[in-house]
Amino acid sequence: MKNIGILALQGSVEEHRRMLEKLDCRITEVKKPADLAGIDGIILPGGESTTIGKLLNRCSLFAPLKEKIENGLPVWGTCAGMILLAKEIEDEQPHLAVMDIKVKRNAYGSQLDSFSTKEKICEISKQPIELVFIRAPYVSGISGAAKSLLTLNNHIVAVKEKNMLATSFHPELTDDLSIHRYFAEKMI
């Protein structure tokens, strides 16, 4: 059985857990460096990227997590998680800086500009998937091996690069398991 970690410092941890439970995975909440041992992949959930970024540093998870990802640990970041992975953040210092993408935080505006829509992501599913954007970021530039999986109104909102997947939206807030299944079965 695959053991999937969820970075559990803040944010939509329970929501991701609920999805993974349906896929029959073992789940490990990652709060300390020791929790990284034995996981086959990790999800960086939605939440506040500034909060999670600061806690990563304070609890000494930053360096070991970055190293694991650079050595090939499959990782998927949703919303705040995407921001944590990016090598560049507009007007801000990056966090883990492992993925060849540049992101813009709160790119759509305040909560009044949050929205949801349905789109097909060919790489992942034949059916349209519900996409929920909450004060979401988007990708404003990609380089290297990073490959766009979905563009919405001229902005990239889903990217893959080797062992790394990042989405601006929150599949964990829907009942659609496609992306969780893709991550757990195709990437791990």
Next chain:
Amino acid sequence: MSNQYELNKNLAQMLKGGVIMDVVNAEQAVIAEEAGAVAVMALERVPSDIRKQGGVARMSDPKLIKEIKQSVSIPVMAKARIGHFVEAQVLEALEIDYIDESEVLTPADDMYHIDKFQFKIPFVCGARNLGEALRRIGEGASMIRTKGEAGTGNVVEAVRHMRTINRDIASLSALGKEELMTYTKEIGAPYDLVTYVWENKKLPVVNFAAGGIATPADAALMMQLGSEGVFVGSGIFKSSDPKKRAKAIVQATTYYNDPKVIAEVSEDLDDAMYSLDINDIDENSLFAKRGW
């Protein structure tokens, strides 16, 4: 339910496990963000000053809210008086992220809360028990917090309200389906929401703790009691070392079930805010009694 209401509940989900801090100016907002707050609550006076100075407490100056909004990248919340739907309209026009229809401000309507479904912007409201929580959700609140007793630095009321909500949910869950309408009548809450809680054994929205949290251990206590995050009002900027205390409360909220971490961050924090015994407060001065 409208799509916007779902999105508003979703934003509250993204705040889970985090600390929302009261701030009265941009400088404090930056300190809060730096400490790791998931959101800031912009207001003119923190609850302990409102309690001391008395008078009518209202929505903050829009200029102040704008300055705070410009100074941070995390969500900004602000308070409107209970029932004051025009203050809420103003806050919505300012495009902040969340409105707290709050008993800490002087109520503007002694009969009715705001009809929150008339707004696109999300609302958080205080509650002391399940009936009150479900009435607010029935009016359109997309997040709930305990009322506690704001501005006291005394966590006892927040504990009482969290325990009451938990106990109410547990006793509702044990009922037979045929008992639900009578229970609905007893607690004065909408039937569909009572049914939801009966089926799911939890509120349909995120529930935070608020009102009296002053130390890292207070925050962790509320989390262990089942709270999904905490609001800290006067507790940070009325203490002697706000930066250090803010950081410590953020860490204690994440590591709420790890006493070693709580011990470590609680060390050498200097004085907590000036605090009050609830019994020493005149009955009519209790904020939690405002609203129904």
